[in-house]
Amino acid sequence: MKKYIAKRIMLMFVTAFVTMTVLFVLIRLLPNHVHAALGGYAKQEEMMREAWGYNKPIIVQYGIFLKNVFTEWNWGFCTEVGTYLQPVTEYVTSKLPATIYINVISVVFSIPLGVIFGVIAANYKNRWQDHIINFFIMLFISVPSFVFAFFLQYIVGFKLGLLPLVMKSGTDYFTWAMLRSAIMPILAMSFYIIAGDMRYVRAELTETMTSDYMLLARTKGLTRRQALFRHALRNSMVPLVPTFLADVIYVISGSMIIEQIFAVPGIGKVFVLSVTSRDYSVLQFVAMFYTCIDLVAALLFDLSYGLIDPRIRMGGGKNNELS
Amino acid sequence: MNYPEHIPAKKFEFVQQDAQIHDLKFETEPVGYLKDAFRRFRKNKSSVIGGIVIIILILFALITPFISRYGVSDRDAYYAYALPKNNLFSKLGFWDGCQTVTVNQQTYDRYEAIPGAVVKHISEEAADARDSRKGSTHKIRLDTYAKVGYIYKTITDQEYQDILAYEKKTGIQVLYPLIDSSQVKAAAYQNDANAWYLTNEKGVAKRDKEGKLRDIYLLDEEGNPLYTKPVGNGTQHEVRVLYSTWYQMLNGEHASFLFGADANGYDILVRIASGARLSFLLSIGVSAINLFLGIFIGSLEGYYGGKFDLIMERIKEFLYEIPTIVIFSLFQLHLASKVGPVVSLLFAFIFFGWIHTSSTVRAQFYRFKGQEYVMAARTLGAKDSRLIFRHILPNGIGYIITASVLSIPSTILSEASLSYLGILNLQTDTMTSIGTMLSNGQSTLSTYPHCLFFPAAFIALLMICFNMFGNGLRDAFNPSLRGADEG
Numbered sequence: 001m002k003k004y005i006a007k008r009i010m011l012m013f014v015t016a017f018v019t020m021t022v023l024f025v026l027i028r029l030l031p032n033h034v035h036a037a038l039g040g041y042a043k044q045e046e047m048m049r050e051a052w053g054y055n056k057p058i059i060v061q062y063g064i065f066l067k068n069v070f071t072e073w074n075w076g077f078c079t080e081v082g083t084y085l086q087p088v089t090e091y092v093t094s095k096l097p098a099t100i101y102i103n104v105i106s107v108v109f110s111i112p113l114g115v116i117f118g119v120i121a122a123n124y125k126n127r128w129q130d131h132i133i134n135f136f137i138m139l140f141i142s143v144p145s146f147v148f149a150f151f152l153q154y155i156v157g158f159k160l161g162l163l164p165l166v167m168k169s170g171t172d173y174f175t176w177a178m179l180r181s182a183i184m185p186i187l188a189m190s191f192y193i194i195a196g197d198m199r200y201v202r203a204e205l206t207e208t209m210t211s212d213y214m215l216l217a218r219t220k221g222l223t224r225r226q227a228l229f230r231h232a233l234r235n236s237m238v239p240l241v242p243t244f245l246a247d248v249i250y251v252i253s254g255s256m257i258i259e260q261i262f263a264v265p266g267i268g269k270v271f272v273l274s275v276t277s278r279d280y281s282v283l284q285f286v287a288m289f290y291t292c293i294d295l296v297a298a299l300l301f302d303l304s305y306g307l308i309d310p311r312i313r314m315g316g317g318k319n320n321e322l323s
Numbered sequence: 324m325n326y327p328e329h330i331p332a333k334k335f336e337f338v339q340q341d342a343q344i345h346d347l348k349f350e351t352e353p354v355g356y357l358k359d360a361f362r363r364f365r366k367n368k369s370s371v372i373g374g375i376v377i378i379i380l381i382l383f384a385l386i387t388p389f390i391s392r393y394g395v396s397d398r399d400a401y402y403a404y405a406l407p408k409n410n411l412f413s414k415l416g417f418w419d420g421c422q423t424v425t426v427n428q429q430t431y432d433r434y435e436a437i438p439g440a441v442v443k444h445i446s447e448e449a450a451d452a453r454d455s456r457k458g459s460t461h462k463i464r465l466d467t468y469a470k471v472g473y474i475y476k477t478i479t480d481q482e483y484q485d486i487l488a489y490e491k492k493t494g495i496q497v498l499y500p501l502i503d504s505s506q507v508k509a510a511a512y513q514n515d516a517n518a519w520y521l522t523n524e525k526g527v528a529k530r531d532k533e534g535k536l537r538d539i540y541l542l543d544e545e546g547n548p549l550y551t552k553p554v555g556n557g558t559q560h561e562v563r564v565l566y567s568t569w570y571q572m573l574n575g576e577h578a579s580f581l582f583g584a585d586a587n588g589y590d591i592l593v594r595i596a597s598g599a600r601l602s603f604l605l606s607i608g609v610s611a612i613n614l615f616l617g618i619f620i621g622s623l624e625g626y627y628g629g630k631f632d633l634i635m636e637r638i639k640e641f642l643y644e645i646p647t648i649v650i651f652s653l654f655q656l657h658l659a660s661k662v663g664p665v666v667s668l669l670f671a672f673i674f675f676g677w678i679h680t681s682s683t684v685r686a687q688f689y690r691f692k693g694q695e696y697v698m699a700a701r702t703l704g705a706k707d708s709r710l711i712f713r714h715i716l717p718n719g720i721g722y723i724i725t726a727s728v729l730s731i732p733s734t735i736l737s738e739a740s741l742s743y744l745g746i747l748n749l750q751t752d753t754m755t756s757i758g759t760m761l762s763n764g765q766s767t768l769s770t771y772p773h774c775l776f777f778p779a780a781f782i783a784l785l786m787i788c789f790n791m792f793g794n795g796l797r798d799a800f801n802p803s804l805r806g807a808d809e810g
Contacts, residue, residue, distance in 0.1 A: 142790040290646040
């Protein structure tokens, strides 16, 4: 097991490094104009290019980049977005809290709801409760989150005037005013997570309910409810925990669309801005950030199966032995 | 040997002489895999409805540009933000292009001066006597088509004669008297063709005793209102026309946009249809290419295995780890200026889209290539290509078809999201996308929600139907997957 984990982590670093190299080359090959801070004079621009190392061969540039990253954690500086010449790491880190704030609340709010409604649907299978829940699963999974977001913004925000149209700026995250302005983005984001969790829980639980040990549990005299909560629910949680774990990790990657609609000053917005206004250092850093989240999520997702359910042998050979 | 003597030899006959000893034909109709799947699919009512609505939406996207009065690139800036109007329903008081607004006295006077603009005067709130800044306000039902009102036009002599002939023929008044600009008191109304009435400096109308507006037309020496003023050496005329009748003269009928008009005065209906057409074409193209590539690569990997398999698996793992949004962005940044945004989007979709199909196909090959029936076929001399396409691949056809149909809505949604975010720029005069329309409509969500409503409703309906259709398709092709759902 330990050997397998070590191997996976090594592989993860290799993938991250290869991705970083490919991203660097692709981004540096783009038409790379230097922000004309001094009024766009050709000579100054040329001097800046020279000073920032854009005239060197790309392999040398990459060497410098690697040295900066690994010795000083210096990923370059902002040119088009944020404050001019602000370090990229500082700028992006300053955008993280808003994203995490919205996503953490939405995950904390969605997972219990998803589980509760999933259990209800499985318990009342093919009855009206189940049909209603299925209808909502269909609706929330199919309809894109931006449609919900517009709907909320128009009805709740504008017509009824209950909540602010966009999220409040500032860093006072623990005040009521901030939470109130974040309710709509959180809701818009939660529908999809709730529906996904409901669907998983329902499918897993209905499958578990048909297994033999459930029959035994009923035969030995447990009521349906006891059997459901003490035996079926616990077992059907096994494949679900990795899903929830992945939900939690993706918390920091943020939803670009929701952030755009509700003007959340978060990381998704930074990515879109860096692409549309072509700030390549920021793009490089955020793209790398997203890649690392994906890698970590995939790793944890795989490992958690083995940790939660000892019957699954991680990295075993064809005989499913521990390595 | 002793033959029984009492049976004469000529009584013997050959049993098999004319007998047909092969299997009897099936009494019932033979049911193949596809037919069976279709039969199962038909039982699922919601999927059938989903499929029918998808077909209707595709037909809508294909046919609308041909039967609509407006083309994709027809724009009329005067009718920007015009509300949805259907001539059939307009008499009944809804879908009539009207809007209920509350306006101040100046604006109300201006709208009242335009024929047809104020459909209904709902209520009036008198001016606040204590607060002089607050004038009286009016709640009115405003026709968003008529409110354009009068405009100034500079036309040639020939056009002028044509208008006069048109007026004589139909009896519809197009030309209206010019305004005496020396009598316009309010600065804001100096060049406004709608300010034909006497106002004070603030723009509030000065009415006569009966409450009627008093005109300030430009008069000639005899006191008759002037309809034209020569400009540019007298070769051209400056005239004042009512825009709705001017439009009627040019187009034969009044303007009416079924889904309203957007910020640039484009017809939303035909823009949605054209955006949807692009989405459908793109997603079906992507799906077909990925299906082909996925089957090709997956078969080679799965059937031959070895080094090729190993290398392709590493490439897939690597591609799979890069977030798709980064891939889309880099493709747009690199290729959009060279081959256009649509083609670079297509490339980006293909770049990682084949991975899923090829993995499914590869898994099928690993499962079946060692089985006895494949060995039997090989022993009988079947070639590799026959083994691949006739014996192994058909096992996974259900999964493959379902996966590629289900990739269509996700492609459409990705395209809409990317163009909404502005990473992908598809907005031109002749082309648009649902995402761009959403992004443009969002800025006027509170005042003109129709710009946003119709594209959003379209994409929501499309996604719901595709999901219902896809679920039915999955159940029909893979009956074994139903277990969890049916219990």
